Amino acid sequence: MAVAGGTALIAAQAARYGNWIVDDAAITFGYARGFAEGLGPVVQPGAEAVEGYSNPTWTALLVIGKLLGLFDRGAILGIPDYVLFPKALALVCCAGILAAVHSAATVVGRRPWVVTLVAGVALASVPSFVIWSFSGLENSLYALVVVALAVTVFRAVLAGRLRTRGVAAAAGILAAAAALTRPEGAVYAAVYPLVLLIHLRGPVLWSSVRHVLVSVAAFAVPYGGYLLWRYAEFGRMVPNTAVAKKQGVPEIEQLTRAGDLVQYLGAPAVLVLVVLIGLALARSSSWRDGLVALLVPLGLASLAYAVLEPDWMGQFRFATPVWALLALIAALTTVEVFRAARARGRALITVALVATLLPSGVVLAEAGEKFSRTPTLPMCFIADRFGRMFNQYADILGVQEGSVLEPDLGGTALTSRLHVVDLAGLVDEKIADFYHDGDMAGLRDHVFETVQPTFVHFRLYWGGVTGLAGDPRLARDYVPLYEYPFPAEYGGDFVRRDVAGDPVLLDAAREYARETIPVTESRINAWGLRQCGDTLAPGQTTLGLH
16 A cells, blocks of 8 residues: 555656656657567667667567557557657556565565655655656656565575575666666676675675676676677667767766755755664664665765756756665665654654755655756657658648658657758767767758758757858758747748749748747647647648647
8 A cells, every 4th residue: 555655646746747748758759660560779760770769668569568568559548659659658667666665565564555645645746756756758667676675685684695606696687677777887896795795794705706797697697698689680789879979988076966855855855864874883783784785875876967968958867867776775765764763853853854854845746846847859849840840841832752851850850741850969870979079060961961951940059059050051051941030949840942933932931830830839848648649750740739
């Protein structure tokens, strides 16, 4: 009941964001469609095979859902399955996290349901956790795998079974699952060796080495196998997304980014948690060693967050495992310290928690409310604005086959009948290499001289960072269908001159753009449960939002 209650609280918070799916999740949806339909690792039919996804395990779950008829087929109970299925998976993962918390709590004291419910309340109260767990991305699965690893090691320490082959193998396999869910998940391969090192006591050195080797082998076989397939298939050792985002060797000053998470939760609340952890560690309790073991994956999760390149999407997208591990540790520690304290100590703990958690709760609630009003780049908006609208452009202008260059890929790839050229480079190796090398002149030459896309779209940022907006070849080779107002912003929709030779058809396309774009863009945040349509399929022209 505690697991069910905590999951229900998380679901209630997730419901605030309706059918919102972030557009980046639709990139994985496109790859899942390609795999399920036997096309291989392509984001849309006819595209080149590029590893534009970085979450193989999540992609595999979506593929299974499509093969079972639960995903990318239509509506289920009146809700599009491209919304319902990934959100249902996320809910199952959240229930799994709380089940793991309960499993940990059962070995440290009475009433583990209290610990479980406290963890559920904590997770439901953190908008960052809820938002990204139910965004359509892999965050919920990633958090579940990391928490399962932490609890496995925690229970093994308390049971005196840390140096067993079963625990070593389980830790390695779970670390591999984390690495195959997010690229930085490979850091969790260090959890078992580090915990073993901390508990290295007596003449057990060779035994410890043997079990570390077992854990490393259990990690290396699945993860190494995937790396070999990646290199054989794509010729790269990292996903193309990492190349496009210029993820490089981390620098020391990046470690300060973990402080952003403290500020997000509220420094006073975090300070109280640190004090409670200190009190728990100072006591000679039977589970102190286990608590130390939980702090190891938390430290690695914080490190992984800090060294990643900053994300533009807001609400700390890469911090999901941090929140899950914090909820586990905070619930265990608070309940245990409170249980062991005397009346005066319990009163002090209660006052400290109320005084710090109430202000943090208000700030977090406001952050969640703000996000519900202006969510990050909805997939349905992109499917309409750059998939269905450019299909309509092509129909009006009589373009049978063509391409569109634009930076928002996910929803576009699901609905466009045109070949999508990814200006952001996530699914385009050549463009990714230009970003990695900082060669914007080469990127522009590639676009205008080699690709020569039928349609082009960019806004101020993409036009500026790439230099497309100021390149004379844009005015030479393209005519505008719609332009954003200048000087506040420059960009818009463009079509190649040789395609727009008929002035009557060009005027019709421009009229369609003038009537449609302002309405569509003014409603970017107004997506209800069914406003995107029951399906997202190539060639659609009817907009989902009316």
